[in-house]
Amino acid sequence: MSKTIVNALILLLVLVPAQAVIFNNLAIFGVALPLVFIYVLISLPVTLGTNWTMTIGFLSGLAVDIFSDTPGLNALACTVLAFVRRPVLHLYLPLDDELGPAPLGLRSLGLENYLKYMLTMVFLYCTLVFTVEAFELFNLRLWLLRIVCSTAYTFVFIYAFASLASRTRREKKL
Amino acid sequence: MHELITFFARNSKWFVFAVYVVLSLMLLSGGDPYHRHIYLTSANSVTASVYDFSNNATGYFNLRERNSDLNRRNAELQSEVLALRQQLEVMAEKIYTDTMVMDSGMQPFRFIVANVINNSIARPFNYITLNKGTLDGVKPEMGVIDASGVVGIVSVVGPRSARVISLLNPHFRLSCKLKGTDNFGSLVWDGRDPEVAQLEELPRHTVSRAGDTVVTSGYSSVFPPGLPVGIVMDEAGSDHGDFFSLKVRLLSDFSALNNVQVVVSDMSAEVKSLEAGEAEDEERAKKAFN
Numbered sequence: 001m002s003k004t005i006v007n008a009l010i011l012l013l014v015l016v017p018a019q020a021v022i023f024n025n026l027a028i029f030g031v032a033l034p035l036v037f038i039y040v041l042i043s044l045p046v047t048l049g050t051n052w053t054m055t056i057g058f059l060s061g062l063a064v065d066i067f068s069d070t071p072g073l074n075a076l077a078c079t080v081l082a083f084v085r086r087p088v089l090h091l092y093l094p095l096d097d098e099l100g101p102a103p104l105g106l107r108s109l110g111l112e113n114y115l116k117y118m119l120t121m122v123f124l125y126c127t128l129v130f131t132v133e134a135f136e137l138f139n140l141r142l143w144l145l146r147i148v149c150s151t152a153y154t155f156v157f158i159y160a161f162a163s164l165a166s167r168t169r170r171e172k173k174l
Numbered sequence: 175m176h177e178l179i180t181f182f183a184r185n186s187k188w189f190v191f192a193v194y195v196v197l198s199l200m201l202l203s204g205g206d207p208y209h210r211h212i213y214l215t216s217a218n219s220v221t222a223s224v225y226d227f228s229n230n231a232t233g234y235f236n237l238r239e240r241n242s243d244l245n246r247r248n249a250e251l252q253s254e255v256l257a258l259r260q261q262l263e264v265m266a267e268k269i270y271t272d273t274m275v276m277d278s279g280m281q282p283f284r285f286i287v288a289n290v291i292n293n294s295i296a297r298p299f300n301y302i303t304l305n306k307g308t309l310d311g312v313k314p315e316m317g318v319i320d321a322s323g324v325v326g327i328v329s330v331v332g333p334r335s336a337r338v339i340s341l342l343n344p345h346f347r348l349s350c351k352l353k354g355t356d357n358f359g360s361l362v363w364d365g366r367d368p369e370v371a372q373l374e375e376l377p378r379h380t381v382s383r384a385g386d387t388v389v390t391s392g393y394s395s396v397f398p399p400g401l402p403v404g405i406v407m408d409e410a411g412s413d414h415g416d417f418f419s420l421k422v423r424l425l426s427d428f429s430a431l432n433n434v435q436v437v438v439s440d441m442s443a444e445v446k447s448l449e450a451g452e453a454e455d456e457e458r459a460k461k462a463f464n
Contacts, residue, residue: 017224020221020224020225020292021224021225021228022228024294027294027295027296030295030296030367030368031296033296049187050187050190051186051187051190054187054190054191054194055190055194057194058194058197058198061198062201065201065214066213066214066215066216066218066221067216067221067224067292068216068294068297069215069216069294069299069301069337070297070299071201071202071204071210071214071215072197072198072199072200072201072202072203072204073198073202075194075197075198075201076194076195076198076199076202079191079194079195079198080195083187083191132202133297133298134298136298136299137298137299137344137365139365139366142365142366
């Protein structure tokens with residue numbers, strides 16, 4: 001378990017600054033924002049307790065918030081995302097016993113299940129972030145556009161990460 | 175007691191969840207962007223050094239455009255200097271016959287050159303991070319401009335970094351007027367198009383044409399008066415009862431901010447102490463009256 005947490009923290013040390021320096025600047029038309037750092041949260045193994053998942057989520061969200069001057073926004077969304085992670089997974093995979101301590105990815109879930117699970121998580125996250133933002137400044141058209149476009153944009157990046165991760169793991173085995 | 179502990183252990187995830195949600199909500203409702211703790215903003219030393227590092231790598235992009243921009247600006251300033259010099263000569267001749275005291279028009283403003291190391295335009299509330307801080311003389315509530323116009327206002331300052339509330343942030347209202355008139359309004363961004371802001375609270379009788387320049391009013395002593403901000407986009411403003419508002423195309427390109435100047439106003443402190451003094455006087459007067 002501690003190894004999983006250390007791995008997650010190392011990945012966050014790379015992804016959080018990358019989110020701030022690279023991905024926050026890749027916004028398209030002000031509506032599509034790739035929120036890629038949630039990849040860490042999405043791929044944590046199911047065997048890790050929800051409390052740990054939420055702690056990692058809260059801290060990573062807070063770190064991104066500090067970088068992008070949105071205090072509390074990503075921290076809140078990440079906490080909620082970590083909390084609903086297991087129920088979301090159960091929508092598509094009734095039993096998670098056989099998954100074991102492997103990180104959730106293309107290899108452990110299979111392509112179809114992984115895409116369903118990941119898309120749901122990304123969509124939930126984007127909805128959370130842009131809805132909380134909309135509390136202060138509401139514009140229906142922008143709100144919907146931001147959710148849909150950012151979900152699609154983030155989905156593409158995280159799918160790329162996941163396929164990279166599955167490939168490197170396969171190569172290691174060979 | 176034992177049951178209580180098992181109850182907590184079994185439901186611990188709900189408690190942890192509640193604690194994190196409450197913490198996040200507290201951060202979210204922090205309110206006033208001027209009074210945030212520096213550790214919670216991008217001006218803290220860790221984030222600023224990460225941004226500084228990446229800016230060192232990406233700072234060379236678009237150098238060609240930036241250079242031609244600066245050349246254009248330089249040419250404009252040179253022609254302005256020439257025109258002013260001519261005017262001075264004419265005035266100097268006049269002064270022999272006329273003892274009128276010349277108003278130099280110079281305001282006690284200085285500029286600190288800074289680099290933008292982080293900037294956003296896609297958010298509803300945008301902030302900018304600069305690579306200059308208290309050690310360079312930057313203080314909160316100083317204005318920030320670039321070669322084309324107004325950029326924002328400093329809110330939180332660290333030793334070597336500062337966080338600026340962008341003009342693309344509805345928390346920031348800028349006192350402006352239409353150039354050549356005395357019709358004042360306040361410029362505010364509505365969170366939609368990063369190139370367009372609204373000039374609000376204009377008196378109803380204001381006459382404006384598309385293409386009119388919007389400049390700073392200079393009422394706040396944060397920005398020098400007459401600094402260009404934007405161009406009026408359409409003649410027909412929208413009506414809000416006693417006031418009306420105009421759409422303004424902003425002059426600064428917020429998607430490509432790099433070199434900016436922090437406006438140091440020597441008057442600003444003076445005005446503030448005067449205003450504080452006024453408030454004290456008023457209180458004293460009230461006390462004396464009672």
